[in-house]
């Protein structure tokens with residue numbers, strides 16, 4: 001266990017906590033950002049991908065002759081070559097269905113790659129796609145979760161009977177006693193839709209194979225985790241050090257979706273090798289919408305065992321996820337990612353849970369922003385409201401009665417989560433107060449009496465961040481896990497170095513997609529050394545050959561503001577230790593007696609005994625042999641920080657699936673127009689506790705972005721299919737993304753309960769309302785429609801759907 | 816054989832270019848890969864996301880919906896034209912100060928759209944700003960800080976004009 005360095009307390013201005021505008025902006029505002037499609041290489045050729053028009057089909061002969069004859073075409077790669085040149089990707093379930101970088105003999109979703117053409121430019125490559133003849137033999141398709149498990153369902157993979165990829169049952173605590181003690185059982189059944197966050201920049205890969213070195217060089221806007229590097233190397237049958245993988249400094253949004261991109265990297269690596277040229281492929285929007293990745297859809301059945309006073313004693317649930325035509329790592333993480341925080345913000349000590357991950361003829365999944373916490377909280381928070389309604393207790397009150405109390409932290413959940421800090425009731429009360437909850441309830445009553453459909457929705461959720469990769473192990477039983485090497489971790493590495501004139505440069509590979517890491521790094525380093533952020537330069541490129549990377553590297557699960565910044569602090573402190581050691585030698589003073597300001601290091605009690613930092617740095621660089629032999633004078637510090645709480649699962653399947661745990665309380669009010677079904681936000685307060693806020697300007701940006709994703713998922717977005725598996729949302733005309741007109745003003749409240757696990761007390765906050773807003777909006781809509789006897793158990797709450805519900809309710813005889 | 820090229824003369828950011836282009840070449844691709852002006856971004860190629868927005872003869876247009884040959888004789892401004900002599904203009908400055916961008920991918924389209932908006936309506940209401948940028952999708956910011964940025968830019972531009 002690493003001991004935590006304390007946050008900087010030195011003289012000089014403190015930069016952590018200040019709204020420092022981003023240094024990244026200067027290039028991005030002037031058109032000088034460097035995104036994947038802005039890179040070119042000598043002799044670069046361009047790829048286009050032929051994709052299956054069928055949801056499920058046998059693939060017979062693929063005739064590529066005409067395509068190859070088109071002038072400008074350099075080569076074609078089909079499933080046959082892919083099967084010969086690579087192995088299926090590894091995934092954490094057994095038996096694993098075979099998933100290659102393209103369809104091999106059978107396509108299992110619309111848009112699955114069938115062939116790749118490499119040509120002089122993209123226009124010619126796309127022309128050539130039309131000349132390829134594929135002998136498809138269509139098969140029946142299945143798209144519905146429950147239908148997929150039926151006895152007569154079309155079978156996707158012979159390794160996976162009933163289309164089940166993963167299935168486990170868990171029991172935590174003492175269910176029997178809890179069931180006996182309960183006064184009643186409240187039940188719910190919830191359907192969460194399939195949607196993805198559609199970053200405005202699509203995927204891109206540049207792959208270049210060097211036959212002489214037998215080495216690949218890859219450029220791609222992959223998001224991490226760099227377990228993808230291991231997966232691609234393994235699929236290509238090469239050692240990892242033969243695969244140099246570089247991620248450009250600028251990525252046009254990720255939101256978890258770009259974790260699902262690595263199969264294309266293998267595909268383009270093979271295309272480059274086969275055609276003998278460097279290859280670039282940029283996904284187009286249609287390809288993205290039909291075939292890249294979305295979050296999973298999920299069917300949940302839940303039972304809550306409750307006392308009459310509202311205490312929830314136990315939960316029993318069954319959740320079925322759907323990873324589509326194959327299961328691609330990091331799935332089946334969808335089913336296990338939130339296990340540590342499965343009981344949310346509440347003291348629920350008993351849980352019985354069954355999880356299933358099934359396959360259907362839909363596109364594959366990836367950790368979409370919130371990574372199934374929105375699914376979990378949609379069920380859990382709807383249940384809280386159902387319990388409140390059945391017991392006739394106010395929904396705010398029922399939450400307050402079940403919260404984990406401030407003096408219980410650190411709090412270990414029944415499932416093994418270790419909540420580091422928090423004061424949920426205080427944050428929730430702040431939000432209720434700002435919302436003027438009691439008066440609003442009163443006003444709602446009056447408005448209802450006038451026939452208006454007004455609803456108030458609450459959600460109080462725990463926001464996990466910094467994934468501990470250990471949780472994927474839950475897909476296997478303890479006995480199966482014991483046969484494998486244990487897996488755990490969340491580490492991040494940073495290097496800070498000082499040049500001969502005493503200026504600081506940070507070498508990072510945190511792989512941001514717009515979160516402003518470089519600015520934050522400069523703030524943190526400035527505080528640690530007592531200098532200005534502007535004095536710190538940062539180079540942030542993930543390059544597996546030139547940076548310190550690990551399986552866990554990358555920007556996902558809101559890792560940076562806690563794991564990343566702690567690594568920055570550690571690295572800077574190591575550099576500082578070296579500076580002090582050299583200064584102590586030059587001043588003939590004890591290291592412990594020294595202190596520094598922005599320019600010099602001096603003896604605390606005799607400030608006149610001092611030396612300028614640039615002279616210390618100069619000595620280290622220019623006169624290396626003038627220092628004692630045993631003194632390590634390399635003027636750099638490396639910090640690698642792994643959260644000490646990232647341990648493998650226990651034999652009882654308990655696991656701390658994340659490392660820091662923030663809190664979100666949503667309190668919002670909607671009005672529904674009964675004539676159109678359209679929903680309008682009247683008021684919205686969102687309270688967040690993510691520990692110490694490092695940069696309030698950037699923090700606000702994360703929160704506002706999270707709100708928009710939450711609204712998208714709750715109201716607009718769905719990757720929809722017809723019953724034959726044909727996709728209905730293949731363009732931005734059909735797949736609706738919130739515009740500036742759909743996002744209301746949200747009143748943000750911050751509470752800061754520092755994390756004891758991170759150097760600065762910060763937690764992650766990048767997923768934010770993406771995980772809580774769908775639940776809160778659903779609760780508000782349910783509240784608004786309650787007078788009509790309408791239940792809300794599914795999303796998205798599109799005007800069309802709500803309108804149909806209202807019409808049905810009005811025409812049903814009971815009304 | 817490659818389709819026959821056609822010669823066009825186009826002025827981009829004040830510089831005149833004479834190039835031979837295929838009739839089907841999109842203006843967005845011409846700007847990016849033909850002229851290496853990578854500031855203009857492509858997010859959908861079907862006219863919805865707005866990332867590719869440029870000023871075409873002074874009017875905000877989607878460069879993914881225009882063929883390069885249609886730009887023959889046109890004057891085009893892209894995001895690269897905004898900063899002069901190493902200094903951000905007032906709109907860019909406002910985006911910087913108010914965190915009006917995260918990943919920066921929608922930003923060029925957002926800036927060019929806002930430029931036209933503020934030219935036509937120098938002191939827009941919040942609602943007018945929201946309506947004005949509703950044709951440009953941003954998935955990072957949730958739009959709030961973009962609206963703040965444009966409002967701040969409107970004030971700054973008015974202030975600068977008053978000072979002149």
Ligand code: FES
Nearest residue numbers: 858859860865879
């Ligand atoms: S790329 Fe032109 S509108 Fe999306």
Ligand code: FES
Nearest residue numbers: 917918921953955
């Ligand atoms: S800043 Fe990323 S899409 Fe707008």
